[in-house]
Amino acid sequence: YGDTTDAGWFFEMLKTGEDISDIRDTLIYGPAFQGGEALDPLAVVAAMPDSAEICGCNGVCKGTIVQAIHDGATDLGAIKAVTKASASCGNCTGLVEQVLASTLGDEFQVPAPSGICGCTDHSHEDIRRVIKSQALKSIPAVMQEMGWKTSCGCHICRPALNYYMIAEWPLEYADDLQSRFVNERNHANIQKDGTYSVVPRMWGGITTPQELRAIADAAEKYNVPTIHVTGGQRIDLLGIQREDLPAMWADLNNAGLVSGHAYSKGLRTVKTCVGSDHCRFGTQDSTGLGIKLxxxxxxxxxxxxxxxxxxxxxxxxxxxxxxxxxxxxVDSGYQVSVAGAAGMELKETEALATVATEQEVIDLAVAFIQLYRESANYLDRPYKWVAKVGMDWVISQVVEDAENRAALCERFEISQSVYRKDPWAEQAKPEYRPRKWAALADLTLEAAE
Incomplete structure (x- = not known):
């Protein structure tokens, strides 16, 4: 954890086995302070070797970016399109822009603030504010009111608009499946070979012999080639044909299993340990609390x-x-913390509150999630959102203001009155199958004579 800004520089020296004898005293301060005083950041970037990794998500080195610039990619958007640098988590965006600046010199133009996509000049914050203030309750209404440049939006703005509508008007707005990514439309994760994975929900990581038998039966019936135990304490069935999805869901539903939402921008898992039920170190019923949450x-x-x-x-x-x-x-209750990360970034959670009862934990969790739903930009993970708004503000809204906490919980329950349901059960209905899930005709077959 901690500041990882200079990680690429340190890692490069490790890879090359560079002699650090002359800079040992200032090594800990990073490349900007070598020589006893702060250096121009562009000079630091210019001094990086071409092999230095700039984008860790996609493994893009400086040399690849510089070559793309020489080939005509002279702005951030072009660099993303050509090299994929800065196209994933975005944390390397500043560094990519520094490479652009150091390579182009005076020809580099500082990018102006842009909208959420090429369809609009408006930011996420602007859009959410107008949706609420103008009571806009459809995607076309937002596009018309805010002067969209395209007639129907794109793969970037439509999912964002769809989410903002769901969050703001849960009782009035009908979820637009065509504005969702393929995994959310199909309620399963598409794999690189075009098959899908199915992950039943296991509440708090707990299952039963009956559920395991149902999963095994489904795996055999639908010839599942790979069964994987996930890090979220669930079982992932991989390699399922799209046309088999609703029938498999129906079989799993019959055993009481529901969607694990492993494909969704929503709650994935609540991981638990066995707690005081079995563990001699357990202080509380962690499994039971996890299931409730x-x-x-x-x-x-x-x-x-x-x-x-x-x-x-x-x-x-x-x-x-x-x-x-x-x-x-803990013996005295529960320590609640938020905004951690363990993916492309590593970040320890920050303390939210310490409380005495399960109900207080539940109220804090629901209020925090609802505050995140109402104020975060689409595709911002909680840790990125908290970094923007500040932990002090989150605490003031969720912990210190009891009335606001209760209001957040109430609004969450209103939304859940619509969305706390199993999408597999609905999609597995017989009337859906011919229309949505039937396999396409094989047009490569020769016509019958």
């Missing part, structure tokens, strides 16, 4: 995926301190 939060749509964990003691076997919301059980 999952059953309250499941089905909710959020700006990005959300993962929780509840550990029964400070040994933290459920890894609660790197989740979007984590709970550590």
């Amino acid at each position: 999952e059953k309250i939060l499941w089905g909710s749509w959020t700006p990005h995926k959300v993962k929780l964990a509840v550990s029964g003691c400070p040994r933290n076997c459920a890894e609660a301190t790197c989740k979007d919301l984590g709970v550590i059980c």
Whole structure:
């Protein structure tokens, strides 16, 4: 954890085995301070070797970006399109722009503030504010009111608009499936070979022999080639044909299993340890609390995926301190923390509150999730959102203001009255199957004579 700004520089020296004898005293301060005083950041970037990694997500080195610039990619958008640098998490955007500036010199133009996509000049914040203030309740209404440059939007703005409508008007706006990504439309994750994965929900990581038999039966019936136990304490069935999805869902539904939403921008999992039920170190019923949280939060749509964990003691076997919301059980109650990360970035959670009862944990969790739903930009994970708004503000809204906390919980329940349901059960209905899930005709076959 901590500041990883100079990680690429340190890693490059490790890879090359560079002699650091002359800079040992100032090494800890990073490349900008070598020589005893701060250097021009562009000079630091210019001095990087071509092999220095700029974008860790996509493995793009400086030399690749410089070559793309020489080939005509002279702005950030072009660099993203050609090299994929800065096209994933975005944390390297500043560094990519520094490479552009150091390579182009005076020809480099500082990018002007831009909209959420090429269809509009408006920011996420502008759009959310207008949707609420003008009571706009359809995507076309937003586009017309805010002067969209295209007639129907694009793959960037439509999912964002669809989410903002769901969050603001849950009782009035009908979810537009055509404005969702393919995984959310099909309620399963598409794999690189075109097949899908199915992940049934296991509340708090708990299952039964009957559920396991149903999963095994489905795996055999539909010739599932790979069965994988996930890090979220669930079972992933991989390699399923699209046309088999509704029938498999129906079979799993019959055993009481519902969608794990492993494909969604919403609640994924609530990971737990066995807690005081079995563990001699457990201080509270972490499994029971995790199940309660999952059953309250499941089905909710959020700006990005959300993962929780509840550990029964400070040994933290459920890894609660790197989740979007984590709970550590202690003898006196529960330590609630938020805004962790354990993916392309590593970040420890920040303390939200310490409380005495399960109900207080649940209220804090629901209020935090609803505040995130109402104020975060689409595709911002909770840790990025908290970094923007500040932890002090989050605490003031969720912990210190009891009236606001209750209002957040109430609004969350209103939304859940619509979305706390199993999409598999609906999509598995016989009337859906011929229309949506039937295999396409094989047009490569020769016509019958």
